[in-house]
Amino acid sequence: MAQPSFLLFCIFLSFFSILSSYQTKATTITRLVSKSLYDSMFIHKDNTACPANGFYTYESFVKATGRFPRFGSVGSMETRRREVAAFLAQISHETTGGWPTAPDGPYAWGLCFKEEISPQSNYCDSSNTKWPCFSNKTYHGRGPIQLSWNYNYGPAGRALGFDGLRNPEIVANNSVIAFQTALWFWMTEQSPKPSCHDVMIGRYRPTEADLAANRTGGFGLTTNIINGGLECGIAGDGRVNDRIGFYQRYAGLLNVGTGPNLDCENQRPFA
Numbered sequence: 001m002a003q004p005s006f007l008l009f010c011i012f013l014s015f016f017s018i019l020s021s022y023q024t025k026a027t028t029i030t031r032l033v034s035k036s037l038y039d040s041m042f043i044h045k046d047n048t049a050c051p052a053n054g055f056y057t058y059e060s061f062v063k064a065t066g067r068f069p070r071f072g073s074v075g076s077m078e079t080r081r082r083e084v085a086a087f088l089a090q091i092s093h094e095t096t097g098g099w100p101t102a103p104d105g106p107y108a109w110g111l112c113f114k115e116e117i118s119p120q121s122n123y124c125d126s127s128n129t130k131w132p133c134f135s136n137k138t139y140h141g142r143g144p145i146q147l148s149w150n151y152n153y154g155p156a157g158r159a160l161g162f163d164g165l166r167n168p169e170i171v172a173n174n175s176v177i178a179f180q181t182a183l184w185f186w187m188t189e190q191s192p193k194p195s196c197h198d199v200m201i202g203r204y205r206p207t208e209a210d211l212a213a214n215r216t217g218g219f220g221l222t223t224n225i226i227n228g229g230l231e232c233g234i235a236g237d238g239r240v241n242d243r244i245g246f247y248q249r250y251a252g253l254l255n256v257g258t259g260p261n262l263d264c265e266n267q268r269p270f271a
């Protein structure tokens, strides 16, 4: 029989180990990306020329990652840094305010926009009956990954605890939710595509069909997952090169090599 004081001691110990494991999770991302590194990556995000100025705070980014403890915390330090660089590069391309001769270069203008300017449609796929659109709502690009379409707003909201179909606007109004939608997209496998996370941590295993389509691992495959239908299988695509430019800059700031397969020029998009 254990002594009561010994039991108390055990309870005390396990309480502290639980507490410290929470603290480890909460600080995982801050160890890789400090506030000053974040600020030097996104030099112009709070420029008054940027519609999103004041929105994408470091605190919101860190808070959002708490919901996805595996982000940037799997594998070697090199793998973790590369995943974070890749994620930040992709959201930068999606929200960039840069141009070729912009101050500090085109890759210093990530996180400038929070909402798609003059959307071409309301991004309603009415054939999707699982996530039906509301007629007075529009599912255009919002937030760091520019979440679009009812079939993404619906499941993102379901996973994160908001009503993506009735209240898509929240993705442009709440910066923690905004970052969470980007991380949700990054971490979630949507068959037949793997998740960007699995690709960047080296967990992705191409099928025969993937191999035949040159869909091998690397940053280029995350571009294929995000927008391959429009950007991949094209020689020297400017959008693909913009994504690569951000990735190379951030990998440099995070002190890690980029790994192979940066582009998706020779890849076929996913079906």
Ligand SMILES: *[C@@H]1O[C@H](CO)[C@@H](O)[C@H](O)[C@H]1NC(C)=O
Pocket: 134, 135, 136
């Ligand atoms: C939008 O549509 C929903 C569902 O049809 C309805 O509940 C809501 O009142 C509508 N809002 C506006 C502003 O028309």
Ligand SMILES: *[C@@H]1O[C@H](CO)[C@@H](O)[C@H](O)[C@H]1NC(C)=O
Pocket: 167, 169, 170, 172, 173
């Ligand atoms: C979001 O902000 C816009 C203005 O930027 C406002 O019109 C809208 O009502 C807000 N929506 C929510 C859900 O807070």
Ligand SMILES: *[C@@H]1O[C@H](CO)[C@@H](O)[C@H](O)[C@H]1NC(C)=O
Pocket: 212, 213, 214, 266, 267, 268
């Ligand atoms: C795969 O890549 C090679 C070049 O490395 C290219 O010749 C071939 O056409 C590509 N296959 C497909 C299906 O695009």
